[in-house]
Amino acid sequence: MKEPSEDWLDEELRRLPDLEAPPDLMPKVMDAVQSRSARRWMTAMSRRHLPFLRNSGLGLALAVMVLVPWLNPGQAVLGFFRQSPFFNLVIELLSAGETILANLRIFNLPIGWLIGVVIGISYLACIFAASAIQRLASTKRL
């Protein structure tokens, strides 16, 4: 081989062509791009039509505020439940339970007396407990 000049390597490096990209690089890139394309497009569109979307949202909110009292959707929901067989079954079960409890005469007791007795017993229990604790404490000190 002929002895090369001092800068022959620079020349060789300069003339070195680009490597050829593998054939599957482009399909891989384009697959990734296709999946991002829809998202990018949606973002661009929403950015472009932001005032329209904002005004539409506001208009829809106002329309809902007007329509809700007029259409009374709560009533419609209740009507739906009333017509539902499951809801009717639950009502039947509750009324059967009410009848059973009424027949046991538990609701015939005077409620005022019952509450008074419960409060009285609780009060006495508290006093007994407090005095017992005090007694135990004084015994230990002795």
Next chain:
Amino acid sequence: MVHTAPLPLIGIDGQDTSGLDARMADVQEFETLVRNYQNMVFSVAARIVGNLVDAQDISQEVFIRAYDHFDELKGSKTVGGWLRTVATNLAINHLNRYRARWRFFSEQETEIDIPAATPQTDDRRELLEIAIQKLPDAQRVPLVLFHFQELSYEEIADKLGISLAKVKTDIHRGRESLRRILTKTP
């Protein structure tokens, strides 16, 4: 290779599809960009990392980033420079993940094992390409940045976070290795 998979259509019949056409045109324009620059991007990555498999992953990442910035790059005259810079930075970042290995190699005086001239490596350019890939990271990266990216010694030192003297030494060593290999080959 032309990718002809149809884009999923969004919308209902009779809707104005100009947006979709624009999107389709956008993707096709990007495809042209990839076709024009894929060899350059792949070469930059392959020469820096010295590994064709990693270079392909890096090239893919470069183009995905380019697509994310396509609005700014579209019609720009600096698109080639942008792609070259991103490919260089991603390739260097890739090597920096193995910084310990990089340091280890940078201290080694390695004898490069280049295959003898065979029918596959007869071409001198191919031999030079293989020799570059086989250089230790610490010699190959500064050499590639100097000769192919045309960065100055100072820029290379800054980019790699090493001293100016080390950059000069590593490039000199890399050049000596390449010169030795090429002069040995008839």
